[in-house]
Amino acid sequence: QLQLQESGPGLVKPSETLSLTCTVSGGSISSSSYYWGWIRQPPGKGLEWIGSIYYSGSTYYNPSLKSRVTISVDTSKNQFSLKLSSVTAADTAVYYCASHRTRLVRLDWFDYWGQGTLVTVSS
Amino acid sequence: DIQMTQSPSSLSASVGDRVTITCRASQGISNSLAWYQQKPGKAPKLLLYAASRLESGVPSRFSGSGSGTDYTLTISSLQPEDFATYYCQQYYSTPQTFGQGTKVEIK
Numbered sequence: 001q002l003q004l005q006e007s008g009p010g011l012v013k014p015s016e017t018l019s020l021t022c023t024v025s026g027g028s029i030s031s032s033s034y035y036w037g038w039i040r041q042p043p044g045k046g047l048e049w050i051g052s053i054y055y056s057g058s059t060y061y062n063p064s065l066k067s068r069v070t071i072s073v074d075t076s077k078n079q080f081s082l083k084l085s086s087v088t089a090a091d092t093a094v095y096y097c098a099s100h101r102t103r104l105v106r107l108d109w110f111d112y113w114g115q116g117t118l119v120t121v122s123s
Numbered sequence: 124d125i126q127m128t129q130s131p132s133s134l135s136a137s138v139g140d141r142v143t144i145t146c147r148a149s150q151g152i153s154n155s156l157a158w159y160q161q162k163p164g165k166a167p168k169l170l171l172y173a174a175s176r177l178e179s180g181v182p183s184r185f186s187g188s189g190s191g192t193d194y195t196l197t198i199s200s201l202q203p204e205d206f207a208t209y210y211c212q213q214y215y216s217t218p219q220t221f222g223q224g225t226k227v228e229i230k
Contacts, residue, residue, distance in 0.1 A: 047167065047210055047221040062218040063124075096166055108214045109157035111178070113166035 002027045004097050004114035012091075012121050018084040022097030022114060029078045030055040035107055036080045037100040038071065040093040041116075048093075052100045052107060053080055060107060087121045094118050125149050125213050129222035135230040142198040144225045146211035151191045155215035158187055158196045161224075162207045170209075171196070201227070 008020035022036065029036060037052035051061035053071045061069050070083040084091060094116040101108035126149040136142050146156065154174040159167035169178045171187040174194055184199040198205055206229055211222040 046223045047212075049219045049221070060217055064218070098166075101172075106214075107217060107219060108155075109169060109172040109212065110159075110167070111169050111172075113168070116166050 002099050002112040004099065004112055006095060006097050006114045006117040008117065008119070010118060010120060012087055012119060013123050014088055014121055015086055018082070018087050018091065018095075018119055018121075020082045020095055020097075020117065020119070022080050022082075024078045024080075024099075029073065029080065030075050033101065035060070035100040035102045036073065037098050037110060038082045039096045039098060039110070039113075040091075041096070042090075042093045050082065050084075050095075054102070058105075089121050092119065092121045124218055125152065125216060125220055127211055127213055127220050127222040129209075129211060129225050131225060132223065133226040133228060135228045136201050137230045138201055138203055140201045140230075142201050142205075142227060144196045144209055144211075144227075146189075146194045146196070146222050148192045148194075148213055148215075152213045152215035154190065155213055156187075156189070156194050157212045157214065158185075159210045159212065160205075160207045161210065167210060198227075 003025045005023045012018045035052040038050040051071045053059045068085045073080040096116045097114045098110040099112040128147045130145045156174045158171045161167040175187040186197050208224045208226045
Protein backbone atom coordinates (compact mmCIF):
# COMPACT_ATOMS: atom_id res chain seq x y z
CA GLN A 1 0.00 0.00 0.00
CA LEU A 2 1.32 3.39 -0.95
CA GLN A 3 2.23 5.91 1.70
CA LEU A 4 2.90 9.57 1.00
CA GLN A 5 4.46 12.16 3.29
CA GLU A 6 4.73 15.90 2.71
CA SER A 7 7.64 17.92 4.05
CA GLY A 8 8.69 21.55 3.93
CA PRO A 9 8.47 24.89 5.72
CA GLY A 10 5.25 25.70 7.53
CA LEU A 11 5.73 29.45 7.21
CA VAL A 12 6.50 31.40 4.04
CA LYS A 13 6.77 35.17 3.63
CA PRO A 14 4.59 37.01 1.12
CA SER A 15 6.11 37.27 -2.38
CA GLU A 16 8.44 34.34 -1.69
CA THR A 17 8.30 30.80 -3.06
CA LEU A 18 6.56 27.94 -1.28
CA SER A 19 8.46 24.66 -1.63
CA LEU A 20 7.19 21.25 -0.58
CA THR A 21 8.36 17.70 -1.18
CA CYS A 22 6.36 14.49 -1.12
CA THR A 23 8.11 11.20 -0.38
CA VAL A 24 6.45 8.06 -1.68
CA SER A 25 6.93 4.71 0.04
CA GLY A 26 5.40 1.29 -0.42
CA GLY A 27 5.69 1.53 -4.18
CA SER A 28 7.63 3.04 -7.03
CA ILE A 29 7.07 6.57 -8.23
CA SER A 30 7.88 5.16 -11.68
CA SER A 31 4.64 3.18 -11.72
CA SER A 32 2.73 3.46 -14.99
CA SER A 33 -0.54 3.55 -13.03
CA TYR A 34 -0.02 6.92 -11.44
CA TYR A 35 0.56 10.56 -11.89
CA TRP A 36 1.51 12.27 -8.62
CA GLY A 37 -0.54 15.23 -7.55
CA TRP A 38 -0.79 18.21 -5.26
CA ILE A 39 -4.08 19.41 -3.82
CA ARG A 40 -4.63 22.24 -1.35
CA GLN A 41 -7.35 23.20 1.12
CA PRO A 42 -7.55 26.69 2.66
CA PRO A 43 -8.63 26.61 6.31
CA GLY A 44 -12.34 25.81 6.54
CA LYS A 45 -12.75 25.60 2.78
CA GLY A 46 -12.87 23.06 -0.03
CA LEU A 47 -10.30 21.21 -2.11
CA GLU A 48 -8.38 22.63 -5.08
CA TRP A 49 -6.27 20.55 -7.45
CA ILE A 50 -2.92 22.27 -8.12
CA GLY A 51 -1.27 19.94 -10.60
CA SER A 52 0.14 16.47 -11.25
CA ILE A 53 3.31 14.92 -12.67
CA TYR A 54 4.22 11.58 -14.25
CA TYR A 55 7.52 9.88 -13.53
CA SER A 56 8.68 10.88 -17.01
CA GLY A 57 8.24 14.54 -16.09
CA SER A 58 5.00 15.11 -17.99
CA THR A 59 2.84 17.59 -16.10
CA TYR A 60 -0.69 18.89 -15.90
CA TYR A 61 -1.40 22.13 -14.05
CA ASN A 62 -4.54 23.91 -12.96
CA PRO A 63 -4.73 26.96 -15.26
CA SER A 64 -5.69 29.13 -12.29
CA LEU A 65 -2.23 28.55 -10.79
CA LYS A 66 -0.17 27.56 -13.82
CA SER A 67 1.82 30.78 -14.06
CA ARG A 68 3.16 30.30 -10.51
CA VAL A 69 3.47 26.51 -10.19
CA THR A 70 6.29 24.12 -10.94
CA ILE A 71 6.05 20.41 -10.11
CA SER A 72 9.11 18.21 -10.51
CA VAL A 73 9.98 14.58 -9.88
CA ASP A 74 13.10 12.79 -8.60
CA THR A 75 12.73 9.11 -9.37
CA SER A 76 16.03 8.24 -7.66
CA LYS A 77 14.59 9.45 -4.35
CA ASN A 78 10.97 8.40 -5.00
CA GLN A 79 9.96 12.01 -4.45
CA PHE A 80 8.11 14.76 -6.21
CA SER A 81 8.05 18.44 -5.35
CA LEU A 82 5.91 21.56 -5.58
CA LYS A 83 7.07 25.13 -5.99
CA LEU A 84 4.56 27.98 -5.85
CA SER A 85 5.99 31.40 -6.46
CA SER A 86 4.92 34.91 -5.44
CA VAL A 87 2.74 33.67 -2.62
CA THR A 88 0.16 35.78 -0.82
CA ALA A 89 -2.07 35.19 2.19
CA ALA A 90 -4.57 33.56 -0.18
CA ASP A 91 -2.11 30.68 -0.61
CA THR A 92 -2.36 29.78 3.07
CA ALA A 93 -3.69 26.23 3.09
CA VAL A 94 -3.14 22.63 3.99
CA TYR A 95 -1.21 21.13 1.08
CA TYR A 96 -1.73 17.46 0.30
CA CYS A 97 0.19 15.19 -2.02
CA ALA A 98 -1.66 12.23 -3.48
CA SER A 99 -1.38 9.40 -5.97
CA HIS A 100 -3.38 10.30 -9.06
CA ARG A 101 -4.67 7.30 -10.97
CA THR A 102 -4.06 7.45 -14.70
CA ARG A 103 -5.16 5.47 -17.75
CA LEU A 104 -3.59 6.27 -21.11
CA VAL A 105 -2.49 9.77 -19.98
CA ARG A 106 -6.00 10.43 -18.69
CA LEU A 107 -6.07 11.65 -15.07
CA ASP A 108 -8.58 9.94 -12.82
CA TRP A 109 -9.16 9.87 -9.06
CA PHE A 110 -6.82 10.27 -6.08
CA ASP A 111 -6.53 7.05 -4.12
CA TYR A 112 -3.71 7.56 -1.60
CA TRP A 113 -3.13 10.85 0.21
CA GLY A 114 -0.46 12.23 2.47
CA GLN A 115 -1.50 13.54 5.86
CA GLY A 116 -1.21 17.14 4.66
CA THR A 117 0.94 20.02 5.81
CA LEU A 118 -0.25 23.48 6.76
CA VAL A 119 1.60 26.29 5.04
CA THR A 120 0.95 29.78 6.34
CA VAL A 121 1.89 32.83 4.30
CA SER A 122 2.72 35.65 6.65
CA SER A 123 5.46 38.17 7.31
CA ASP B 124 -13.82 24.52 -15.99
CA ILE B 125 -16.57 22.12 -14.93
CA GLN B 126 -18.36 23.40 -11.83
CA MET B 127 -19.44 20.83 -9.26
CA THR B 128 -22.34 21.77 -6.96
CA GLN B 129 -23.17 19.63 -3.96
CA SER B 130 -26.41 19.68 -2.03
CA PRO B 131 -27.12 20.07 0.72
CA SER B 132 -24.12 21.96 2.11
CA SER B 133 -24.83 20.36 5.47
CA LEU B 134 -27.30 17.99 7.03
CA SER B 135 -28.16 16.61 10.44
CA ALA B 136 -28.97 12.94 10.75
CA SER B 137 -29.22 10.20 13.33
CA VAL B 138 -27.41 6.89 13.54
CA GLY B 139 -29.26 4.41 11.36
CA ASP B 140 -30.66 7.02 8.99
CA ARG B 141 -30.40 6.75 5.23
CA VAL B 142 -28.49 9.75 3.88
CA THR B 143 -28.27 10.98 0.32
CA ILE B 144 -25.91 13.65 -0.99
CA THR B 145 -26.20 15.05 -4.50
CA CYS B 146 -23.49 16.34 -6.81
CA ARG B 147 -24.40 18.20 -10.00
CA ALA B 148 -21.89 18.97 -12.76
CA SER B 149 -22.16 22.02 -15.01
CA GLN B 150 -21.87 19.68 -18.00
CA GLY B 151 -22.02 15.95 -18.59
CA ILE B 152 -19.11 14.01 -17.08
CA SER B 153 -19.85 10.44 -18.24
CA ASN B 154 -19.62 8.85 -14.78
CA SER B 155 -16.11 10.30 -14.25
CA LEU B 156 -16.87 11.03 -10.63
CA ALA B 157 -15.27 10.14 -7.32
CA TRP B 158 -16.50 10.60 -3.75
CA TYR B 159 -14.29 11.28 -0.73
CA GLN B 160 -14.85 11.38 3.02
CA GLN B 161 -12.88 13.83 5.15
CA LYS B 162 -12.78 13.92 8.92
CA PRO B 163 -11.47 16.97 10.83
CA GLY B 164 -7.71 17.30 10.64
CA LYS B 165 -7.38 14.34 8.29
CA ALA B 166 -6.77 13.86 4.59
CA PRO B 167 -9.68 12.96 2.33
CA LYS B 168 -10.32 9.24 1.89
CA LEU B 169 -11.49 7.77 -1.41
CA LEU B 170 -14.89 6.06 -1.12
CA LEU B 171 -16.08 5.52 -4.68
CA TYR B 172 -14.86 6.12 -8.22
CA ALA B 173 -16.47 5.83 -11.65
CA ALA B 174 -19.61 7.10 -9.91
CA SER B 175 -20.55 3.73 -8.42
CA ARG B 176 -17.47 1.57 -7.89
CA LEU B 177 -16.62 1.02 -4.25
CA GLU B 178 -12.98 1.43 -3.29
CA SER B 179 -11.47 -1.64 -1.65
CA GLY B 180 -12.10 -1.73 2.10
CA VAL B 181 -14.97 0.78 2.06
CA PRO B 182 -18.14 -0.52 3.79
CA SER B 183 -20.97 -1.60 1.52
CA ARG B 184 -23.39 0.85 3.18
CA PHE B 185 -21.82 3.45 0.88
CA SER B 186 -23.10 3.46 -2.67
CA GLY B 187 -23.10 5.78 -5.64
CA SER B 188 -25.29 6.30 -8.66
CA GLY B 189 -26.08 8.75 -11.39
CA SER B 190 -25.37 9.67 -14.97
CA GLY B 191 -24.88 12.69 -17.17
CA THR B 192 -24.69 15.69 -14.86
CA ASP B 193 -26.37 14.35 -11.69
CA TYR B 194 -24.84 11.96 -9.18
CA THR B 195 -25.67 10.77 -5.66
CA LEU B 196 -23.82 9.29 -2.73
CA THR B 197 -26.00 7.22 -0.41
CA ILE B 198 -25.19 5.94 3.05
CA SER B 199 -27.78 3.24 3.70
CA SER B 200 -27.54 3.21 7.50
CA LEU B 201 -25.48 6.01 9.02
CA GLN B 202 -22.89 4.89 11.55
CA PRO B 203 -21.13 7.02 14.21
CA GLU B 204 -17.88 6.94 12.21
CA ASP B 205 -19.63 8.36 9.13
CA PHE B 206 -20.03 11.85 10.56
CA ALA B 207 -17.68 13.80 8.33
CA THR B 208 -17.55 16.06 5.28
CA TYR B 209 -18.05 14.48 1.86
CA TYR B 210 -16.68 15.79 -1.43
CA CYS B 211 -17.31 14.85 -5.03
CA GLN B 212 -14.62 15.25 -7.71
CA GLN B 213 -15.01 15.17 -11.48
CA TYR B 214 -12.15 13.81 -13.54
CA TYR B 215 -13.85 14.06 -16.93
CA SER B 216 -11.68 17.02 -17.87
CA THR B 217 -8.77 19.06 -16.63
CA PRO B 218 -8.72 21.03 -14.41
CA GLN B 219 -10.19 18.43 -12.14
CA THR B 220 -12.63 20.07 -9.78
CA PHE B 221 -14.28 19.27 -6.47
CA GLY B 222 -17.66 20.08 -5.03
CA GLN B 223 -17.78 22.46 -2.08
CA GLY B 224 -18.48 19.67 0.38
CA THR B 225 -21.40 18.36 2.42
CA LYS B 226 -21.00 18.20 6.18
CA VAL B 227 -22.90 15.37 7.84
CA GLU B 228 -23.56 16.17 11.48
CA ILE B 229 -25.12 14.33 14.38
CA LYS B 230 -28.77 15.14 15.01
